[in-house]
Amino acid sequence: xxxxxxxxxxxxxxxxxxxxxxxxxxxxxxxxxxxxxxxxxxxxxxxxxxxxxxxxxxxxxxxxxxxxxxxxxxxx
Amino acid sequence: xxxxxxxxxxxxxxxxxxxxxxxxxxxxxxxxxxxxxxxxxxxxxxxxxxxxxxxxxxxxxxxxxxxxxxxxxxxxxxxxxxxxxxxxxxxxxxxxxxxxxxxxxxxxxxxxxxxxxxxxxxxxxxxxxxxxxxxxxxxxxxxxxxxxxxxxxxxxxxxxxxxxxxxxxxxxxxxxxxxxxxxxxxxxxxxxxxxxxxxxxxxxxxxxxxxxxxxxxxxxxxxxxxxxxxxxxxxxxxxxxxxxxxxxxxxxxxxxxxxxxxxxxxxxxxxxxxxxxxxxxxxxxxxxxxxxxxxxxxxxxxxxxxxxxxxxxxxxxxxxxxxxxxxxxx
Numbered sequence: 416x417x418x419x420x421x422x423x424x425x426x427x428x429x430x431x432x433x434x435x436x437x438x439x440x441x442x443x444x445x446x447x448x449x450x451x452x453x454x455x456x457x458x459x460x461x462x463x464x465x466x467x468x469x470x471x472x473x474x475x476x477x478x479x480x481x482x483x484x485x486x487x488x489x490x491x
Numbered sequence: 492x493x494x495x496x497x498x499x500x501x502x503x504x505x506x507x508x509x510x511x512x513x514x515x516x517x518x519x520x521x522x523x524x525x526x527x528x529x530x531x532x533x534x535x536x537x538x539x540x541x542x543x544x545x546x547x548x549x550x551x552x553x554x555x556x557x558x559x560x561x562x563x564x565x566x567x568x569x570x571x572x573x574x575x576x577x578x579x580x581x582x583x584x585x586x587x588x589x590x591x592x593x594x595x596x597x598x599x600x601x602x603x604x605x606x607x608x609x610x611x612x613x614x615x616x617x618x619x620x621x622x623x624x625x626x627x628x629x630x631x632x633x634x635x636x637x638x639x640x641x642x643x644x645x646x647x648x649x650x651x652x653x654x655x656x657x658x659x660x661x662x663x664x665x666x667x668x669x670x671x672x673x674x675x676x677x678x679x680x681x682x683x684x685x686x687x688x689x690x691x692x693x694x695x696x697x698x699x700x701x702x703x704x705x706x707x708x709x710x711x712x713x714x715x716x717x718x719x720x721x722x723x724x725x726x727x728x729x730x731x732x733x734x735x736x737x738x739x740x741x742x743x744x745x746x747x748x749x750x751x752x753x754x755x756x757x758x759x760x761x762x763x764x765x766x767x768x769x770x771x772x773x774x775x776x777x778x779x780x781x782x783x784x785x786x787x788x789x790x791x792x793x794x795x796x797x798x799x800x801x802x803x804x805x806x807x808x809x810x811x812x813x814x815x816x817x818x819x820x821x
Contacts, residue, residue: 417798420783421805424733428809431730432816435617443623459627466628478744 419484426480434473441465498561499679506554506683510690513546518694518701530699532650532792534766542585542704543695547687548578551714554683566721567680569608570714576601577641577713581706594645594709598638601713605633610721617726618816633720640716640728643735645708646742649781652696653796654703657735657803658688658711664731664807665715668814669722677722684714697793727817731810734802738780745778763789 442465447458521527521540530537551574559567580597583589605611613629614622625632648654662685669678688711694700703711719728729736757776763769770785784790784798 417784417787420737420780420802423737424802424806424809427733427737428730428806428813431726432618432813435726436620438615439617439620439623442625443621456627459625462625463628463631466625474740474744477740481741481744 423481423484426484427477430473430476434469437469438466441469495562495675495679498558499682501561502554502558502679503682503686505557506550506686507690509553510546510550510687511693513549514543514691514694514701517543517546521701528702530651532762532766532768533698537698539699539702541702542582542706543691543701544578544581544585544704544706544708544710547691547703547707547710548575550687550690551683551710554687555680558680558683562676562679564676564680565608566610566677569604569610569721570680570717572604573601573637573717574710574714576604577637578706578710581641581645581704581709584705584709594642594705595638598641598709598713599634602633602637602716605637605717605720606630612723614723615725616723616817618813619819632725636720636725637713637716639739640719640732641709641712643732643739644712644715645705646739647735647780647799648703648708649779650697650792650796650799651699652692653799654708654711655688655692655695656796656800658715659685659692660800660803660807661731661735662688662715664803664810665718665722665724665728667807668724668727668731668810669718671811671814672724672727672817674722674724677718681718681722684711684718687711697796724814727810727813730813731807733806733809734780734799741778741780741783760785767791768795 442462445458445462447454447461450457518540527538527540530539552571555567555571577598580594580601584594611629611633613626614624615629615632616622644654644658647657662681666678666681666685669681691703691707695703715728715732719725757773758771759773759776759779759782760768761771767789768781768785768791769789770782776782780799781795784795790798
């Protein structure tokens with residue numbers, strides 16, 4: 416079981432690294448033009464929505480990994 | 492950097508000794524007032540006083556004020572106010588049972604001084620890939636970060652010495668990471684957190700003479716979160732905190748709502764005849780880090796505590812690797 420928890424920790428770390436890459440490459444370049452003073456606000460809302468979607472995906476992947484690792488550990 | 496050696500040394504000594512010296516009279520004071528709870532993981536009816544939060548916050552405030560005298564940083568003021576607010580929130584919860592939403596909402600409000608003092612950088616730094624500018628989103632991150640770190644440390648405070656010992660390892664890891672990313676001033680500001688935790692651990696380790704209570708755990712967690720924000724090391728701080736994050740994640744994903752531990756009816760952990768801890772088969776009980784550690788078989792309270800410390804060391808190493816990766820871009 417202990418090995419599984421270390422594996423889960425490591426998987427979380429890798430997911431953070433990959434997630435960081437996605438955030439920088441996806442969210443970073445987003446700029447909105449054509450709405451005057453609202454550009455900043457609309458850009459932020461779009462970034463927030465994408466960030467929330469990414470966090471939800473991150474949690475779903477983590478749940479799958481958790482089930483996979485710990486079910487495998489309990490079976491062995 | 493040489494100029495920072497004396498403030499660092501003085502503040503660490505003060506942080507350690509303020510807590511170390513004030514805990515024994517606090518224990519006597521709490522005993523006289525009968526502010527004690529049963530240690531559930533002991534065979535005998537052992538009562539342990541709580542909360543140790545007042546000594547912890549005193550150590551933090553005094554040492555950080557000394558640091559402010561040397562460094563004159565607004566960051567220190569913001570950290571002191573946010574941490575003190577977290578202590579007050581925890582103290583209210585120690586004295587009166589509050590609803591599950593009280594702490595997250597109140598801790599979100601406690602984060603406001605960080606925004607008011609403007610002691611944050613809206614660029615969120617990631618290892619290998621660089622930074623992303625998220626001005627509005629970052630404000631939301633600040634509001635979320637303090638409740639998350641506060642409650643995460645609070646949720647790991649389940650066995651003798653675990654919360655304080657875990658904080659010793661995690662906050663030293665964070666300080667090392669701040670030195671690696673060359674944020675020397677905030678690294679110095681973060682050191683008292685580790686020394687306060689170390690002094691408290693002396694009395695909190697098994698068998699505990701005092702429990703930190705919500706006031707102590709929220710103080711430690713909120714200060715950790717504040718340092719992560721003002722130091723611009725949010726991702727590194729999250730990595731160092733991973734074992735506690737896993738605990739909260741497992742709890743929330745099994746309970747599927749924000750709820751106080753005391754509101755949960757199912758028991759995740761029980762005792763064997765020789766009073767070792769064992770995982771239960773109760774399907775209504777939440778999944779926690781301790782329950783997972785016990786899935787392989789019963790362990791003593793001390794063994795579970797040391798296993799959690801080993802996990803904290805492992806995630807601390809990952810945090811240090813992450814800090815080194817901050818300087819690399821692909």
